[in-house]
Amino acid sequence: MNAPSYDTDVLVVGAGPAGVAAAVMAASLNLRTMVLEAGPVGGKLHRISSLENVPGSWSTGPQLAEALAADLERLEKAGRCTVVEGLAAKTSGHDDRAELALDDGRVLTAEFIVVATGVTDLAPADAEWITASPDFFAPPLWRATPQELTGRTYVLGGDRPLGTWLRAHPKVTTTLHVLCPPADTYKAAEVEDDNRVRLVPVSHAAITKPTYGGGWTVTVNDQDGTKTIYAAMSVLNNLGNKPAALGGLVSGEDGYCPPRQQHRRIRIAGDLRSARYQRVATAQGSGAEAVLAYYYDTALPGGGGIR
Ligand SMILES: Cc1cc2nc3c(=O)[nH]c(=O)nc-3n(C[C@H](O)[C@H](O)[C@H](O)COP(=O)(O)OP(=O)(O)OC[C@H]3O[C@@H](n4cnc5c(N)ncnc54)[C@H](O)[C@@H]3O)c2cc1C
Structure with a gap:
């Protein structure tokens, strides 16, 4: 049987702090990496007018967003990552692949998907x-x-x-x-x-x-x-927000998507995990961690395979 062919090894949905960290980690591990983003790179960073608790000398969110956008651009130029514009609608995990359906009818396939779509405003x-x-x-x-x-x-x-x-x-x-x-x-x-x-x-x-x-x-x-x-x-x-969950994800009563309850080919990173961890640094950590878990399980020769 032929090995399945995917559009990419790792597909990251959302280019906020969590999604960019996932993409940087995946590209640095030489995995074929694609990022899908509906808006500007940086996500909610664009709203942080005064930033204090993030490593580095960033005093506002937009400054950090600009640095993350430059990072993705650098990876794209080096041929290690592709950034695609679009709105994700639904994701699904299968025995041999993970799929992402976009609202315009496109379907992307990957060995593994990181969903980092964060939260959206309450009206x-x-x-x-x-x-x-x-x-x-x-x-x-x-x-x-x-x-x-x-x-x-x-x-x-x-x-x-x-x-x-x-x-x-x-x-x-x-x-x-x-x-x-x-x-x-x-x-x-x-x-x-x-x-x-x-x-x-x-x-x-x-x-x-x-x-x-x-x-x-x-x-x-x-x-x-x-x-x-x-x-x-x-x-x-100033009502706060609700999880921006995609169709096909497992979510709790509060609408958040517990990472451990998803299909084995789908990981959740950043604010979408829970209302408890909504900070830039924890979002970045979870994005990097999601890809490392995949790498050690599957991509690394001798890994145990996606569990
Ligand atoms: C006003 C404000 C102030 C804050 N201040 C601080 C602070 O001082 N310190 C701190 O640590 N944290 C702060 N935070 C929280 C911090 O911004 C978040 O924890 C962090 O941005 C979460 O990163 P994320 O990548 O999970 O999600 P996000 O930053 O929300 O990024 C999600 C990305 O996914 C994209 N996306 C969503 N749905 C789709 C879809 N269907 N298809 C394609 N793309 C999609 C969005 O466009 C967005 O770019 C603040 C948040 C706000 C709103």
Whole structure:
């Protein structure tokens, strides 16, 4: 029987910190490497306006993203990696190969696939504690510039980008009124002493258009059931995220994809693994580790074969 022919040995889905680490590791081991990415190389790094906890002298995420893009470009030029643009839809593992179906109908095959698609933004419609007018749209807090915050500003949710945004804009004096459901209390704790933040504990918030004027009316039920009505000039989204899982992956009740529960030819790396490890350095470590596990199992002469 002929050996199966694949488009590539290792197919990496997603070029955030986890996917790039996987690709760099695979290329350095002389494995044929392909990276599929739907957007710019760097993933969520593009949102980190102030970066402190990553090895190296990076002070912002975009600086590191640029370095990762240069790394992939260098590998492409050396013929050790191919970067393909596209949106992955579904992955599947088979006895002799792993497959990835793209939303445009293309299908890529590999001996082994690393899925590192991270997480995607939650919208107000995803949050049980919010009801909103159909025309309501909340721009993301992480993208807001201080100049845009004119008038009373409300923030939906106390997710971690709040702390990042405040650190990135130390001179801003605007008060952010942060609607904080019980599940976000522990995340908002890091900013509770910042006098530019007013945490508003909520059990429910309704957002409607005011009868007169611009902005939004925000009706808040606090955690004791007391109702208060606020007038907001702007409302920003800081609700957090949900796993960007592909079709065909095994996921838990929370939507994350436990690495050990997938087909033996499919590994999960980075933020998609669990809400617990969402940091650049752990994402990079897991990307490299996924490829090393494959290498020692299979590609290395004498390896035990993909288990
Ligand atoms: C505002 C903010 C601030 C943060 N601050 C810090 C910090 O200070 N320190 C820190 O350590 N961490 C921080 N983080 C977390 C850090 O950014 C993540 O842990 C890290 O980026 C995860 O890397 P990843 O590769 O798993 O996922 P991502 O960075 O999310 O990359 C996933 C990639 O997959 C691509 N993708 C997704 N779906 C598909 C698909 N279907 N097909 C093709 N491509 C797809 C995306 O376009 C993206 O490029 C912050 C995150 C945010 C949002």
